[in-house]
Amino acid sequence: MKKLLLLLQLFLVTTLLFSQGIWQDQINTNAYFTDIAFSNASNGWAIAPAPGSTSATSGLFYTTDGGNTWNTNNSFVHSLLTTVHFFSDSIGVLCGSNSAGFTVIYRTTDKGVTWTTSSITNPPFNSEAYGITPYGNGSAVLFGHFGLFYHTTDQGATWAPFYNQGPPTITAIHAVEFDNDTIYIASEEGIYKGRNSNFQRVSSKDVYGLAIINNDIYALNDSSLLISNDYGQSWNSQLSSPLYQSYGYWQSLEFSSSNELFVSGSNRQIFRYNSNQNNWISESPRISTGPSSIRSIKSTPNGLWAVGQGLLLKRGSTTEINELNKNLESFAFYPNPAENKIYFDSNFDLIEIYDLSGQLVNSYSNPRSTIDLSELQSGIYLLKAHDGNDVSFQKVVKE
Numbered sequence: 084m085k086k087l088l089l090l091l092q093l094f095l096v097t098t099l100l101f102s103q104g105i106w107q108d109q110i111n112t113n114a115y116f117t118d119i120a121f122s123n124a125s126n127g128w129a130i131a132p133a134p135g136s137t138s139a140t141s142g143l144f145y146t147t148d149g150g151n152t153w154n155t156n157n158s159f160v161h162s163l164l165t166t167v168h169f170f171s172d173s174i175g176v177l178c179g180s181n182s183a184g185f186t187v188i189y190r191t192t193d194k195g196v197t198w199t200t201s202s203i204t205n206p207p208f209n210s211e212a213y214g215i216t217p218y219g220n221g222s223a224v225l226f227g228h229f230g231l232f233y234h235t236t237d238q239g240a241t242w243a244p245f246y247n248q249g250p251p252t253i254t255a256i257h258a259v260e261f262d263n264d265t266i267y268i269a270s271e272e273g274i275y276k277g278r279n280s281n282f283q284r285v286s287s288k289d290v291y292g293l294a295i296i297n298n299d300i301y302a303l304n305d306s307s308l309l310i311s312n313d314y315g316q317s318w319n320s321q322l323s324s325p326l327y328q329s330y331g332y333w334q335s336l337e338f339s340s341s342n343e344l345f346v347s348g349s350n351r352q353i354f355r356y357n358s359n360q361n362n363w364i365s366e367s368p369r370i371s372t373g374p375s376s377i378r379s380i381k382s383t384p385n386g387l388w389a390v391g392q393g394l395l396l397k398r399g400s401t402t403e404i405n406e407l408n409k410n411l412e413s414f415a416f417y418p419n420p421a422e423n424k425i426y427f428d429s430n431f432d433l434i435e436i437y438d439l440s441g442q443l444v445n446s447y448s449n450p451r452s453t454i455d456l457s458e459l460q461s462g463i464y465l466l467k468a469h470d471g472n473d474v475s476f477q478k479v480v481k482e
Contacts, residue, residue, distance in 0.1 A: 105399040106353060106366060106389065110153050114142055116390035118214070121383040122169040125149050126194060129395055130164045130177065143177065145195060149385055150397055158198065162187055168215035168223060168239075176201065176239040178212040178225055186210055186231065190239045204243040207231055214379075218261040226256040226268075246280040258293035260300075267300060267315065269293040274302055276315045285315035292336035292346075303336040303346060308356075337380040339387050347377035347389055353396075365437065366398075414468055420480035423457040433469040438462070456481050 114131035121127035129144040143156040143164065164179035173194050181187040185208050188201040210231040217223045221238040224245060225231065230253055234245040258269040268275040268282070269290035275282045292303035300311040307320040333348040344356040345366075354363045377391035387398040416427035434454060436445045444464070447454045456464075459481045466477040 106396045107399065108394060109150050109397050110144070110395045112395075113393045114144075115378075115392045116144075116395050117378055118166040119381050119383065119388050119390050119395070120167045120169050120175065121385040122172045122175060122194065124385050126172075127383065127385055128167050128169075128175070128177075128195060129153070129390060130167050130179075131390075144395075150388075150395075153395070156195075159189070162189075163211075164189075165227075166212045166214050166225075168217070170217070170221060170223070170238040174238045176215070178215065180209075180211065184209050186212065186233075188225070188239065188242060201235075201239055202241045203233070204241075207233075213255070213257060214259070216259040216261065224259050226259050228255045230254075230256065232256060257291045260293045260295045262295050262298070262300075262314070265314075267293055267295070269302060274315065285311075286318055288318075291334055294336055294338055296338055296342060301336060301344070303333050305333055308333075308336065308346065334377065335379040337382055337387070339382055345380050345387065347380050347391075349376045351377060351391075351394070353377060353380070353389060365443070414475045414477060416466075416477065416479075419478075420482045421456055422482050424453050424455050425479060426453045428452070429468075429470070431468045431470050435467040435469075437465040437467065 112131075116129050116131040119127065119129040125147055127146045127150055129146075131142050131144065143159055144153045145156060146153050159177070162179050162181050164177050166178045167175065168178075169175035174192050175190070175195065177189040177198065179187060186203060186206040188203060189198040190201045191198050207229065209229065211228040212225055212231060213227040215223050215225050219236075222236045223234065223239070225233045225235075225242065232245050233242045235242050253268075253270040253272045253275075256268055256270050260267045260269075264278055266277045266282075268277070269292065271289050273284045273288055274286040274290055274293070276285045277283070286302065286309065288302065288304045288309060290302045290304050290309075292301075294301045298312075298314075300315055302309040302311070302318070309318045309320050311318045333346050335348070336344065336346045338344055345353060346356070347353045353366045355366055356363055377389050377394060377396075379391075380387065380389045385397075389396040389398075414427060414429050416425045418425065431450060432448070434447045434450050435443055436456075436459070438444050444459065456479070461481055464479050464481060466479055468475045468477070
């Protein structure tokens with residue numbers, strides 16, 4: 084009976100761990116990507132400072148093959164662009180600051196072939212644009228540093244302050260979400276809820292990300308995920324995660340098209356919340372080592388993407404995930420189940436051991452034919468073996 088239960092657990096772990104998906108870096112550059120958008124499954128744009136530069140210049144990267152290859156558009160070297168949004172297959176906008184420090188918005192109506200300057204009423208000075216949130220047919224809000232809060236109702240052709248009397252004076256707006264005619268604003272001073280020009284603060288937490296799913300509001304601060312089930316009147320942090328202590332701080336949250344919750348943050352980490360198990364699952368991107376952070380995760384017509392410091396990551400398709408599953412038995416070891424040591428014939432640069440929650444519990448650099456599991460508690464673990472650029476996986480049962 085014990086053997087049968089172990090086999091059943093192995094099957095469940097395989098389903099859990101390898102349905103995660105994989106993240107792969109799509110470009111080799113040290114640029115700091117701040118935003119990405121796709122107008123359809125093929126055409127996409129990503130914004131970053133010019134490769135190898137920390138000066139106030141921007142690079143616009145674009146793809147026409149779904150992100151497999153990326154090219155650069157050098158037409159915006161005198162502007163610091165930070166965010167991009169497409170209203171349709173043909174119409175999109177790039178937002179940032181010009182060389183004088185004033186907010187500037189460029190617009191295309193021909194799928195990014197040409198860009199012209201949009202009209203902005205009283206463009207603010209020294210306000211970095213953090214993002215754009217659509218809220219209706221051709222309408223969107225542009226938000227950012229120093230209370231930047233502008234909107235358009237004509238697909239980005241003209242922009243003006245969202246209200247004659249906007250939200251309370253706040254340092255920076257990190258996210259904006261709409262629930263019918265109610266607006267929720269995430270800022271360094273807290274979460275604000277408003278309708279027309281009337282706003283009230285419903286939380287004092289410094290919040291970086293915001294999302295509304297099925298009337299529930301999700302707000303991300305640097306160490307926990309807050310949830311409100313009553314339109315912001317009360318909040319709980321039931322998803323507060325100890326991962327914060329190991330992986331730094333959160334920076335972004337996003338729901339996929341299938342309503343799976345993802346969060347990202349410093350130390351190149353991405354986690355997916357498993358609502359059935361009420362825990363977090365690590366989805367370690369296939370990226371090189373280094374001090375990289377993930378600025379944001381975006382759900383696009385091309386799937387889920389993550390951008391950040393030297394990173395332009397795409398979450399694997401079902402085909403790619405299946406290819407990863409094929410590697411499950413790609414290296415042999417014995418015994419399994421094991422009481423203490425396991426043995427293998429291959430040489431690896433690194434072997435990592437993960438528990439069922441996706442946390443790294445141990446690692447072995449340049450192991451030679453054996454590793455010791457005696458310090459692990461009894462249970463099921465995932466072995467991740469690195470050999471150059473190749474990664475292989477195995478399951479092991481510790482008795």
